[in-house]
Amino acid sequence: MSETKISYSPRARAWQAFKENKLALFALRFTGVLVLIALLADFLAYNKPIVASYRGEVIWPIFRDYWEGLTGRPQWSGPLRVADWRVLELDWAIWPPIRYSPQELDLRNAPAVGPFDEQIIRSTAERHWLGTDNLGHDLLAGLIHGTRISLSVGLISVGISALIGIFLGALAGYFGDNTLQVSRASLIFGLPGLFLGLYYGFYLRRYALGEALSEGFFTFLGLLGFSLPIAALVTVLVWLPSRLLKKTPWGAKPLYLWVDITISRLIEIMISLPTTLLIFTIAAIAKPSLFLVMAVIGLTSWTGIARFMRGEMLKVRQLDYIQAARALGYSDARIILVHALPNAFAPVLVSIAFGIASAILVESGLSFLGIGVPPETVTWGSLLASARSAPGAWWLAVFPGLAIFVVVTLFNILGEGIRDAIDPKLQQR
Amino acid sequence: MTAYLIRRILFFIPTLLLITLLSFIISQSAPGDPVEQMLSGQQSGGEQLAERQANEAAYLQKRKDLGLDLPVFYFSIGPLAEPDTLYKIPKVPVQDALRRLVYKFGNWEAVSRYYQALRRLEEAFYASAGDSAWKGDNRTEARALLVLLPQEKNYDEILHKLGLLERYLIPALRPAYEEVVSAVKALPQEATPWKIYIPVIHWYGTQNQYHRWLMGLLQGDFGISYQDKRPITSKLGDAVRWSIVINLISILLAYLIAIPLGVQSAVRRGQWPDRVISVTLFMLYSLPTFWVGTMAIVFLCGGDYLSIFPPGGVQSTEHSPDWPFFKRLWDWTYHLVLPVLVYTYGSLAFLSRQMRSALLEVLGQDYVRTARAKGLSQRLVIWKHAFRNSLIPIITLLASVFPSMISGSVILESIFSIPGMGFLSYGAMIARDYPVIIAVFTIGAILTLVGILVADILYAVVDPRISYGRR
Numbered sequence: 001m002s003e004t005k006i007s008y009s010p011r012a013r014a015w016q017a018f019k020e021n022k023l024a025l026f027a028l029r030f031t032g033v034l035v036l037i038a039l040l041a042d043f044l045a046y047n048k049p050i051v052a053s054y055r056g057e058v059i060w061p062i063f064r065d066y067w068e069g070l071t072g073r074p075q076w077s078g079p080l081r082v083a084d085w086r087v088l089e090l091d092w093a094i095w096p097p098i099r100y101s102p103q104e105l106d107l108r109n110a111p112a113v114g115p116f117d118e119q120i121i122r123s124t125a126e127r128h129w130l131g132t133d134n135l136g137h138d139l140l141a142g143l144i145h146g147t148r149i150s151l152s153v154g155l156i157s158v159g160i161s162a163l164i165g166i167f168l169g170a171l172a173g174y175f176g177d178n179t180l181q182v183s184r185a186s187l188i189f190g191l192p193g194l195f196l197g198l199y200y201g202f203y204l205r206r207y208a209l210g211e212a213l214s215e216g217f218f219t220f221l222g223l224l225g226f227s228l229p230i231a232a233l234v235t236v237l238v239w240l241p242s243r244l245l246k247k248t249p250w251g252a253k254p255l256y257l258w259v260d261i262t263i264s265r266l267i268e269i270m271i272s273l274p275t276t277l278l279i280f281t282i283a284a285i286a287k288p289s290l291f292l293v294m295a296v297i298g299l300t301s302w303t304g305i306a307r308f309m310r311g312e313m314l315k316v317r318q319l320d321y322i323q324a325a326r327a328l329g330y331s332d333a334r335i336i337l338v339h340a341l342p343n344a345f346a347p348v349l350v351s352i353a354f355g356i357a358s359a360i361l362v363e364s365g366l367s368f369l370g371i372g373v374p375p376e377t378v379t380w381g382s383l384l385a386s387a388r389s390a391p392g393a394w395w396l397a398v399f400p401g402l403a404i405f406v407v408v409t410l411f412n413i414l415g416e417g418i419r420d421a422i423d424p425k426l427q428q429r
Numbered sequence: 430m431t432a433y434l435i436r437r438i439l440f441f442i443p444t445l446l447l448i449t450l451l452s453f454i455i456s457q458s459a460p461g462d463p464v465e466q467m468l469s470g471q472q473s474g475g476e477q478l479a480e481r482q483a484n485e486a487a488y489l490q491k492r493k494d495l496g497l498d499l500p501v502f503y504f505s506i507g508p509l510a511e512p513d514t515l516y517k518i519p520k521v522p523v524q525d526a527l528r529r530l531v532y533k534f535g536n537w538e539a540v541s542r543y544y545q546a547l548r549r550l551e552e553a554f555y556a557s558a559g560d561s562a563w564k565g566d567n568r569t570e571a572r573a574l575l576v577l578l579p580q581e582k583n584y585d586e587i588l589h590k591l592g593l594l595e596r597y598l599i600p601a602l603r604p605a606y607e608e609v610v611s612a613v614k615a616l617p618q619e620a621t622p623w624k625i626y627i628p629v630i631h632w633y634g635t636q637n638q639y640h641r642w643l644m645g646l647l648q649g650d651f652g653i654s655y656q657d658k659r660p661i662t663s664k665l666g667d668a669v670r671w672s673i674v675i676n677l678i679s680i681l682l683a684y685l686i687a688i689p690l691g692v693q694s695a696v697r698r699g700q701w702p703d704r705v706i707s708v709t710l711f712m713l714y715s716l717p718t719f720w721v722g723t724m725a726i727v728f729l730c731g732g733d734y735l736s737i738f739p740p741g742g743v744q745s746t747e748h749s750p751d752w753p754f755f756k757r758l759w760d761w762t763y764h765l766v767l768p769v770l771v772y773t774y775g776s777l778a779f780l781s782r783q784m785r786s787a788l789l790e791v792l793g794q795d796y797v798r799t800a801r802a803k804g805l806s807q808r809l810v811i812w813k814h815a816f817r818n819s820l821i822p823i824i825t826l827l828a829s830v831f832p833s834m835i836s837g838s839v840i841l842e843s844i845f846s847i848p849g850m851g852f853l854s855y856g857a858m859i860a861r862d863y864p865v866i867i868a869v870f871t872i873g874a875i876l877t878l879v880g881i882l883v884a885d886i887l888y889a890v891v892d893p894r895i896s897y898g899r900r
Contacts, residue, residue: 199628203506207529207582269444273451274870274877280839281870284858285459361717365840368719371858387723388844392733401720409715416711 010422014346017421024417027410034407038148042066045098045141048085052093061085062096086126099126100138102145102378110136112390131395133386137378139395143403146380150407153294153363154356156217160298162352165305170344172263172306173313174336178256185242185251193238201231217291263310267303275300279362283372293372297359305351312344346422353415357408364404380404433889441882448878449646452871453639457501459863462521464492466655478555492519496641500633503640510535510624513631518544522580529582534616535624543612547579550605562599571597587613651868656860661868665850669872671743672838672849675765679772680830687777688823691784695819696811698789706781714778722771722844729767738767741846768845772838776830783826788819821891828877828884835873 019025043050048061068075086099100106106128108120115131130139182190202209205227212220245251282296316322317340325335367373367381375382380400387396468491492498500516507513511531518524523544530540554575557563574594581587591610598606645652651661694706730740739745743764748757791797792815800810838851846852850869857865 196628199506200626203628204508204532204625207532268440269447272444272874272878272881273448274835274873277835277839277870277873278451280854280858281455281866284861284866285455285863287460357715364717365719369840369843369855369858381719384720384723387727391727394727394734397720397723397727401717401723404717404720405715408717409712412711412715 010343011346014418014421018417021417021420023413024421027413027417031410031414034147034151034410037144038151041145041148043096045100045102045138045144046096047099047101047104049090049093049095052085053091054080054088056091086122095125098129098138098141098144100128100141102137102142103376104138104141106132106136106138108136110134112393112396114393114395130399131393133383133393133396134390137383137386139383139399142378142383143380143399145378146383146400146403147407149290149377149379150360150363150404153290153297154360154407154411156291157294157297157301157359157363158352158355160295161300161302161355162305162348164299165302165351166309166341166348168263168266168302169306169309170313170336170341172260173310173344174317174332174340175257175259176314177258177260180257180259181254182257183242183246183251184253184255185245185248186239187255188245188251189242190235190239193235196238197231197233197235200234201227201229213295214287214289214292220291260310263306267306270300270303273300276362276365280366280369280371283366286372288372288374290373290377293363293366294359297362301355301359304355305348308347308351309344312347313340316340316344346418350415350419350422353411353418357411357415360404360411361408434886437882437885437889441878445875445878448874449643449871450639452867452874453642455870456863456867459867461861461863463655463863464488464495464497464519467491467495467653467658469655477558478552481555489519496638499641500637501639502637503633503635505631505633506628507631508532508535508625509627509629510537510621511629512537512541513629513633520579526580526582530584530616532625533584534620535622536616536619539612539616539619543609543616544579546605546609546612550602550609551575553602553605557599557601560599560601562601567597567599584616646871651871652864654857654865655862656857656865661865664853664865665868665872668848668850668853670849671847672835672842672851675769675772675847675849676831676835676838678765679769680776680827682769682773683777683780683830684823686773687780688784688820690777691781692788692811692816694781694785695788695792696807707785710778710782713774714782716774718771718775719840719844721774722768722841725767725771726844739764741844743847768841768847771845772841780823780826780830784819784823787822788815791815791819821888824891825884825888827887828881831877831880835876 037044042062046062048065050062051058051060053059064075067073074081085093109128109132112134113119113128113132115129117131119128121127128138128140130143132138133142205223209220209223209227212223242251278300279293279296283293286292322335322340325339330339363373364379364381364384367377367379368385370382370385373379373382380403383396383400384404387393387400390396465488468487489498498517498519505513508531511528515524515528515531518527527540527544530543531537534540554571571594574590574597578587578590578594581590591606591613595606642652649662651665653659654661654664657664690706690710694703697703725738726740728734730736730738744757744760745764748760750757752760788811792811794815797810797815800814805814835850838847838849839854840851841847842849842851843855850872854866854869856862857869
């Protein structure tokens with residue numbers, strides 16, 4: 001055995017253990033590759049070259065399309081606007097490896113041409129390596145761009161559920177039922193304040209917020225950026241007079257907030273919902289939107305993370321160093337954020353990995369059925385669904401499903417790997 | 430323990446109410462007008478005034494029958510500017526548009542005046558059907574605008590549409606039109622925005638849509654399907670049978686296979702059988718069922734490849750009740766083998782992985798070591814001492830396997846065209862038959878809730894170690 005520096009910090013030890021797990025390490029690297037594919041999807045499969053010289057002029061078509069998408073100003077004029085770049089007479093060009101966009105229809109290879117079938121193409125570079133579907137979409141291009149959708153669904157929805165889960169779980173675990181106290185006066189003014197804050201911040205603005213939600217993530221975030229301060233400001237304004245009432249002995253009487261019981265009940269109720277069915281139902285009723293799918297998955301799957309976080313917090317808050325931090329007079333927020341959370345985070349990572357796997361699974365299930373996701377969006381699920389309308393096309397049944405399977409397995413392996421790495425029982429072997 | 434059970438059941442009731450509330454909220458946000466959905470195909474064009482009035486009467490009657498003329502909930506919260514009788518206005522999009530105008534200008538009287546003026550213009554328009562002053566397509570154009578106007582939420586858009594309308598109208602309709610325009614112009618002038626900022630709570634009592642829906646639900650009435658106008662309960666009745674049969678067989682199979690597998694795997698921990706079982710189960714666990722299902726259909730069910738199994742459905746087309754019992758049973762079995770296999774493997778993998786870790790946990794306990802130290806045989810130690818206790822968490826998993834099967838059946842039943850609840854729900858999702866979607870969700874949620882309750886009770890009955898006294 002080689003002499004390695006022995007580190008005693010739990011995090012370093014867990015990382016060490018994780019690195020020894022070859023499979024998990026491989027899964028981590030593979031995930032990195034997938035992230036790269038997702039980020040560079042346009043440079044891997046696109047129907048225009050990355051850079052080309054046309055009539056002596058050097059053009060960067062993909063970047064131009066980006067610029068057009070960003071500014072909304074049309075960048076193409078004349079024949080280039082509608083041209084099929086593959087037949088254009090270019091002086092020279094550097095193409096993406098796949099010369100098709102996922103939404104593009106290749107009508108000459110239309111009703112489902114297989115990877116080994118004869119394809120009507122001009123050169124080998126234009127081959128549909130994994131075949132086409134009934135309408136002539138290139139399968140490989142769809143898979144490459146689908147990576148982007150699957151990973152972002154996984155990351156964003158789990159990001160949402162992690163935020164909610166960590167927040168609620170940490171509150172419940174750290175405060176319990178007999179730590180957080182408020183004066184009677186604060187409660188008397190604070191509750192109506194909260195009601196009014198929610199009324200002005202969210203209820204009156206519900207139409208605008210709802211429309212923004214189906215429009216896109218950033219529009220929604222922008223409006224939320226208005227709603228939250230309004231709600232907070234109103235709440236504080238109404239609460240302020242309580243400072244006066246607090247001076248009386250009646251108003252100063254401290255009351256305990258049942259943080260843990262409330263949050264635990266909430267978790268119990270969420271658990272007793274059939275989450276997948278709920279997601280299907282909402283997706284079927286609302287206007288199709290990818291962000292809505294992510295939001296709904298995120299909003300319904302935070303319970304696991306919250307439970308883990310709560311359990312860890314219960315453990316952590318008993319530890320000496322937290323007591324020491326309290327004795328030093330640090331604020332609760334500082335103790336939770338700086339001292340307790342980092343140590344309670346590891347088990348949550350396990351939930352996050354599994355959560356990404358199941359979010360990807362749910363999304364591909366939805367787009368397999370054709371609900372919730374806009375019909376023009378090409379996803380792994382929708383590609384797999386196209387196998388149902390092209391019975392002889394084995395490639396449509398095999399490859400998209402394989403992609404889903406591989407990604408789900410990767411995240412499951414990652415989850416197991418992290419779990420094994422942080423489990424002290426396993427480390428003692 | 431009795432006290433625990435009672436408390437557990439008491440918790441069941443508010444949760445159930447919350448779930449019905451959630452279903453109701455989701456159903457409320459369904460787009461479109463339920464009354465129009467119900468009347469679809471029954472209404473005539475409505476070019477003439479008389480025809481139109483008949484249509485409207487039919488609409489109002491249907492709305493009353495469905496209870497949609499009632500307030501939505503026991504109470505409502507809204508700005509002072511919003512009247513507590515807004516729900517009485519027929520057509521949900523119109524209601525919505527008026528509410529938004531109130532939210533913008535804070536003056537219900539002015540908004541109401543605009544609405545009344547618009548109604549008078551409509552009436553005058555339909556009364557003028559025979560007027561020879563109409564030229565070309567003008568009437569059609571005007572009609573299209575008049576249909577859209579009451580549903581328009583955006584003030585500028587209203588002005589724009591009114592401007593367009595002016596070009597098409599005949600002189601006879603001029604006064605009515607001017608009235609609408611002046612009412613619209615008055616909106617910003619008479620705006621009382623302060624009324625928006627005062628929240629008011631209105632109490633409506635039990636005469637409301639939710640109460641009516643809940644009472645129906647308790648009597649097993651889920652409303653009427655948009656598609657074929659049949660009561661949903663009878664539609665679901667046929668479907669539920671297939672779902673339950675398939676799910677029960679699969680759960681049973683999964684448990685029967687998973688438990689011995691998990692035990693073997695735990696007992697031979699680290700040896701090759703454990704490795705093989707673990708890896709296989711891990712792969713199975715990550716295999717999306719809809720992929721396996723699609724592959725099975727494409728490769729095994731008579732497409733261009735093998736044709737070992739039938740291409741879906743639960744019985745062959747010539748199947749008849751006159752067949753001898755065993756022939757029918759064989760027919761069903763032949764059709765269900767593949768779906769049941771696909772149904773089973775997912776929960777099988779999950780269950781045996783759980784079984785393995787539960788048994789491993791128990792095998793590490795002191796009393797197992799004691800049993801071994803006493804010189805008991807390996808067989809006795811495992812089956813008599815360890816196995817029983819490791820079963821407890823597996824039993825409670827029933828609570829999570831069951832609901833996932835219900836939602837899983839939406840995908841699987843649609844792949845294999847099994848006429849069960851999931852297939853029905855999928856059909857409803859495609860056809861936008863909202864009452865059916867909501868009914869399936871509500872039933873699924875109630876079944877889940879009952880599953881969890883049963884698992885909790887089983888847990889309490891099986892495991893004497895756990896005390897359920899007050900903490």
